[in-house]
Amino acid sequence: MPSLIVSHRLSHGLVMSLALWTFVLTHFASADDAAKPLLTFGEKPVTIVCLGDSVTGVYYHTGGRRAYPEMLEVAIKLAVPTANVTVVNAGISGHTTQNGLDRLDRDVLSKKPDLVTVSFGLNDMTRIPEDQFRKNLETIVARCREVKAEVVFCTPNAVITTGGRPTEKLERYCEVIRETARDLKLAVCDQYRAGDAQRKQDAWAWRLTLSDAIHPNMDGHKLMAEELCRTITGKAVSLKEVGPPSPVISKTLELAKQSKPIRVLAMPPYDKLIGPALKRQHPNAVVEVTPWPTDGKSLAELEQAANQTVRAMKPDLVVLAVPRAATADSDEQFVHSYSWVMNWSLSFGLQEWDCFVVHPSVAAPGPIAPRDDLIRQLVKAQHLSLVDRKAGDEASAEDLLVKWLTQQR
Numbered sequence: 001m002p003s004l005i006v007s008h009r010l011s012h013g014l015v016m017s018l019a020l021w022t023f024v025l026t027h028f029a030s031a032d033d034a035a036k037p038l039l040t041f042g043e044k045p046v047t048i049v050c051l052g053d054s055v056t057g058v059y060y061h062t063g064g065r066r067a068y069p070e071m072l073e074v075a076i077k078l079a080v081p082t083a084n085v086t087v088v089n090a091g092i093s094g095h096t097t098q099n100g101l102d103r104l105d106r107d108v109l110s111k112k113p114d115l116v117t118v119s120f121g122l123n124d125m126t127r128i129p130e131d132q133f134r135k136n137l138e139t140i141v142a143r144c145r146e147v148k149a150e151v152v153f154c155t156p157n158a159v160i161t162t163g164g165r166p167t168e169k170l171e172r173y174c175e176v177i178r179e180t181a182r183d184l185k186l187a188v189c190d191q192y193r194a195g196d197a198q199r200k201q202d203a204w205a206w207r208l209t210l211s212d213a214i215h216p217n218m219d220g221h222k223l224m225a226e227e228l229c230r231t232i233t234g235k236a237v238s239l240k241e242v243g244p245p246s247p248v249i250s251k252t253l254e255l256a257k258q259s260k261p262i263r264v265l266a267m268p269p270y271d272k273l274i275g276p277a278l279k280r281q282h283p284n285a286v287v288e289v290t291p292w293p294t295d296g297k298s299l300a301e302l303e304q305a306a307n308q309t310v311r312a313m314k315p316d317l318v319v320l321a322v323p324r325a326a327t328a329d330s331d332e333q334f335v336h337s338y339s340w341v342m343n344w345s346l347s348f349g350l351q352e353w354d355c356f357v358v359h360p361s362v363a364a365p366g367p368i369a370p371r372d373d374l375i376r377q378l379v380k381a382q383h384l385s386l387v388d389r390k391a392g393d394e395a396s397a398e399d400l401l402v403k404w405l406t407q408q409r
Contacts, residue, residue: 037234038150038187039115041076041083048072048232049088049108051100051140052119054215055157056091060343061211062218063383064351065245067091069117071218071225072232074242079235088113093349096124097136104140109147116144117189117228119154121173122214126164130176137180152231153181153188157220158195158206160213189231191224207332208377211339218383247408248385249354252317256282264289265310266319269363269397274319277402281409290315299326299337306344314352318345321358324369334371335378342382361389363397 039046050056050069058067073087090107092099097120108116118140124133137153144151155174161167174192181188199206209220216224222239230236247253255262256278266274266289275287290313294302302322310318322341328334345355357379361372379386387404389395395403 038152038232041080041085041233043082043084046083046085046114047088047111048085048115048117049090049111049113050117050119051104051108052091052117052154053095053123054091054093055122056089056119057093058089058091058350059093059215060346060348061215062221063244064346064349066218066221066383068221068225068228071222071239071242072228075225075229075237075239076233078237078239079229079233091119094123096120096128097133097140098128101136101139101143104143109143109149112147113144113149115150115152115232116140117152117154119156119191121156121170121177122159122165125169125173130172133173134176134180137177138184141180141184141186151184151186152228153177153186154224154228155188155190155192157191157214157216157224158199160207160210162213165214187231189228191227194223194227195220204331207335208381211343211382217339217381219381244383244385248356249317249405249408252278252354253282253408255316256285259284259286261286261288262317263313263315264317264319265292265313265315266290266317267292267294267321267323267358270319270321270358270401273398273401274317277398277405280402281405294321294323294326297326299328299334299341302326303337303340303344306341310345311347314347316353318353318355319358320345320355321363322360322375324360324364324371327371331371331374334374338375338378339382342379342384356385356387358387358401359389362387362400365389365394 050072056067056069058064058070067089069087069089069091073085076083076085088111100118100120118137128136141151155177156170159165159167159170170192178188178190195206209216209223211217222242226237226239252262262278262285264274264287268291271289271291275289278285278287292305292309297305299322320341322338328337342357347353359372359375360369376386376388387401389400393400
């Protein structure tokens, strides 16, 4: 995708991403839509269930701890501080509207929802005909209305076109969603139009909200949650500054407290530093470190190593420290491989082990390298925690690591 390789946008891509998304939401949302909340929030408990596929569920694309449904709950509580709301995530990877129907009683209706958001299409377009797609949507709505639940349709996010999911076909499925919503008098959160408009305005900023060709990263999920919050509450909020849940290495800390072995996979020089650093906080910690070699490796080779090693090993902690020397021929290739180093370093679904990233400036202080800020954007977008060096800080890598670990208590 040569059109996405726009190097001069790297420094402000994320800012442009958020600004453009705000423009898009304002452009596509009518004044009436923004003024009419779908639910009343207050002391009375409200339950929202988000039904969907892998974009809805919690998977590695967003760090494996939260996705847009969890961020929606955060957003609603920011929009309406008195809200007593619980958002249930009912997203499962690979699922279609047919799968959603099959598990509707178990995963949705049993929760006694006040509102159900329905987000399918990315898998339906590969194996469910359009007419059946519409019928399934209609049946889901009818079943939800039987229990007096409000329903909101969400179009899928915009994707990088591939042979299996060409954009033109996805747009047809999005139109089925819109037409069905009009016929059934439902609200639509049009994630596709928002993302597509952003892509047309600044393709690189939009690219940086994706973890892969079809799945948004956490930056993308935050924008989706903000838009869904506006659709439901009529209020605009920002999730830009919401970081990962703390502590980010909860499993590691629990094992350290219990003096149980901590199996660590670490890139140098942290294969030598992580054991002593943990022991400074927990003298009885038992740390077993497996080095992850990076010397002389390209970023693509580290991506391949992550794919072959991490999930097979199932460690307790992964320490990622990609050196500046592990580079790529283009910004697009760098984003692709760096994102997949992180993706493969996480378990497929809800996180089974801890993972954090160390910025190359920690071990190699000095002049700013061209992609230093891009690394920071990518780690933040993945919803992982970053050990970083502030400008002017001359502390050693060991001291910076220990300081960061101390903050995780």
